[in-house]
Amino acid sequence: MTALFPNTDLRLIDEIATTAGTPFYLYDASVLRGRLDALRAALPQVDFFYSLKSNPNLSVTRVLHGHGAGCEVSSLLELETSLQAGATPERILMVGPGKSETELVRAIELGIKAIVVESAHELTQIDALARQQGRVQNIALRVNPDFHAGGAKLNMSGRPTQFGIDQSELPDVLKQAESCAHLQLCGLHAYMGTRILTHETVVANVGNILNLATEVVSSLKAPLDFVDVGGGFGIPYYDGETELDLDALGQAVTPLVQSFGATHPKTRVVIELGRYLSGPSGQFVTRVQQTKSSKGEHFAVCDGGSNVHVAAAGQGFLRKNFPIRLLRDGKAEIDDEAAQPWTLTGPLCTPQDVIGKSVLMATPQVGDLISIGQSGAYGPTASPVNFLGFGAPAEVMIDGTELRLVRSRDTVEARLAVQQPSDLRLAAHANPSTSHAPAALADLYSSATGNGLEGTPFSDPCLERLTGLQTLFRETGARLDRDPESWTALWENPTVRALTTIGVPEKFNGFPLRDSGLGISDCPYGLHVAMVERLARFDANCILSLPGPSLSGGAVLATGTDAQIARFFDGYRFGPQGTFFAVTEPDAGSDASNGRSTLGLKDGKLVLNGVKTLVGGIARADIGLFFAHIEETGRMGLVMIAPSDAPDCVKIERLGTNGLRGADLCQMTLTDFPVTQDMILGSGGRSLRDGFMAINGVFERNRPMVAAMALGSGRGLIELMLEDPTRLPAYQDLLASHTALLVQLVKVIRAQENRRPKVQDISKVKMQAVSFVDQVVRRITDQDPMRFLQDAELRRRCRDVKAFEYMEGTSNIHLLNAYRSYTAGVDQ
Ligand SMILES: Cc1ncc(COP(=O)(O)O)c(C=O)c1O
DSSP, rough: OOOOOOOOHHHHHHHHHHHSSEEEEEEEHHHHHHHHHHHHHTTTTOEEEEEEEOOHHHHHHHHHHHTTEEEEEHHHHHHHHHHHTTTGEEEGGEOOTOOOOHHHHHHHHOOSSSSEEEEEEHHHHHHHHHHHTTTEEEEEEHHHHHHHOOTTTTSSSSSOOOEEEGGHHHHHHHHHHTTTTTEEEEEOOOOOOEBOOOOHHHHHHHHHHHHHHHHHTTTSSSOOOOEEEEEOOOOOOOOOOOOOOOHHHHHHHHHHHHHHHHHHOOOOEEEEEEEEHGGGGGGEEEEEEEEEHHHHHHHEEEEEEEOOOOHHHHHSSOOOOOOOOBBTTTTTTOTTTOEEEEEOOOOOSSSOEEEEEEEEOOOOOOEEEEEESSSSSSHHSSSTTTEEEEOOEEEEEEEEEEEEEEEEOOOHHHHTTTTTTOOOOGGGGOGGGGOOOOOGGGGGTTTTSSSSSSSSSGGGGGGGGGGGGGHHHHHHHHTTTTTTTGGGHHHHHHHHHHHHHTTTTTTGSSSOGTTTTTSOOOOOOHHHHHHHHHHHHHHHHHHHHOOOOOOOHHHHHHHHHHHHHHHHGGGGSSOOEEEEEEEOOOSOSGGGOOOOEEEEEEEEEEEEEEEEEEEOOOGGOSSEEEEEETTTOEEEEEEOOOOOGGGEEEEEEOOEEEEEEGOOOOOEEEEEEOOOGGTTTTTTOOHHHHHHHHHHHHHHHHHHHHHHHHHHHHHHHHHHTTTSSHHHHHHHHHHHHHHHHHHHHHHHHHHTTTOOHHHHHHHHHHHHHHHHHHHHHHHHHOOHHHHHHHHHHHHHHHHHGGGGGGOOOOGGGHHHHHHHHHHOOOOO
């Protein structure tokens, strides 16, 4: 029998209440893992999916997914939560009778394990959306069978419902599914009901559903990947209810699963569970605010009631009590001879706000805590938290010795912020010229409305899809500060991989954009700049740390032979390939043509000698271009080298810097590095002059990228500050500058795309962007010095932006050196 309360030290609950405030939910990660372990022990052949609807907290999901559960989601937020919790698309099922187009589009982009289709109409809709994306999406059909579950507290099938496809219609829908070229039927789904506490009911359900599946499969051409038999396992809440007998359930269900498996070896049985997994791990804690007697009944009024724990309050019908205990000074056993029935209420203006009726307990005092067990499911997620404006409570997780706030309490500011009026332009009547809406908060996260950016790359819809990368970038950005190898976490993300390999010719690219989930198959230069700007809002370090074709890629394509192109790009067919563009010299002035590196003869053999200082992860680069003077002719040359070809002739040293560590500033020294003719660019008939033109072009195309990084970083800092929206007036002018500079950047991009780059404009916009981000940092330190001092991420990102001033190809090498000497050796 599982305990009705997790085994948490009661003094700790007291301390959490003092520190985090009340009301709050407290989850125990070990209980979450224990539930999954018990299920697996009872039903070893079954694949378990966690239904986020029962508790979509990111950390709860992360623990359960981290312990092996798949994710069953019903909304965009639950889908993105699963991804952030680490789930790969193959471990996500989407179920729900009214999925929106946005949700479906995202699920298809990701290529999730299956979208569970609930009607014939939805089948057509998903097929059309998948066609638009040029994809084939896996689907499962949700069946509303003719049988129903006897012992469920809430029946959801076997009767008229909005869920699934009636069994009688199934043959027609199956035929329809077969004719949909962009759908692949891979599963069946049935969900009979919830809060089942008798194992016989589960056994009957599983048996019935597997029989139905056997019947259906016989009419299909290919086997199914899975049959989802639902779940609905209950947990005891009320007096007299007992725990589901998992042993008996396992003993009866396992033979059914085994015999189904014997005849359908390719088809896995899936069970999706919410409450059973999340419920017992959670307790709800609220504080007594008032006690009183009214007409003979005793009341304790608490600071959280049905508004934050609707499950304990029941939903209008006769309610019973969840497990409830009174805590005082870290103890639950309170001696009181006069224990009597108490009604526990919340702070709402309705008599229905009752979370405990006639609870026999010691006399509560103001300040005591009330803890309610079995509360991890449907309380935190299904409660009307906005009623009377109290907002969502805090959520805390205990995991062994770690204690974490896993959801902060809603703040008054944030709830007011989303209510600031903004101009609603109806699609049918849009007329930007007559709209004089003030810059409103709603515009904050879409810098592309009515501001000169419409129809430019900065309003491309795929930019919004990058938002899902925000946490990954912010977390990795912080880690890069300590460990330059942290970029691998970025590479694991399919979208980031595809973005990294932009510029790699298609035949060498194993990670094309069409697989990225962004809904695009190629990325013109302007969109690339816009993406860099968007990602820099999250963290510019990450962009710089990624092992892409760097600035060398363009030069190799412009001037390399086919063999050289293949040598340079071939690595991207299978994995990441770090590259470098070693042009600048540490002590030879600002211009590459002044460089001291040489390509000369030693003992009759060609060798390279020289020293370069550069950003871009040269320490882990596989291949790159090295600029040198050819001794014999006095001309300039570009040589493609792979440091691992002659490791004894290469020394690479990471240089200490005090910022933008993801850029990984390094020094590379070549000593008599052996060179053969086929390594020299331009030697295969293509003029080396083309190569230098290409280098110039590479720098001209890169400068707007640096500008975009600076603008994005500044904007990201402002967004961090505006997490408290009352600060908006202090930053509004900077938001306007940001937009104005994006408009300038668009002009530069258009000139580039028309092959008429205006060198001066490019430099100007870069300088202005750098000065903009500098201004943002000054404003933050002027306006919010306390936040600046308290927030390590803010300080780090403010520090990092200084480096943009110095990041610019050859003509600013002196600045790069100044930057280095200014910051070298200053450890964090
Ligand atoms: C389709 C579906 N799956 C899973 C669940 C989760 O149910 P429970 O939390 O009872 O396991 C529900 C609950 O309504 C549901 O409708």
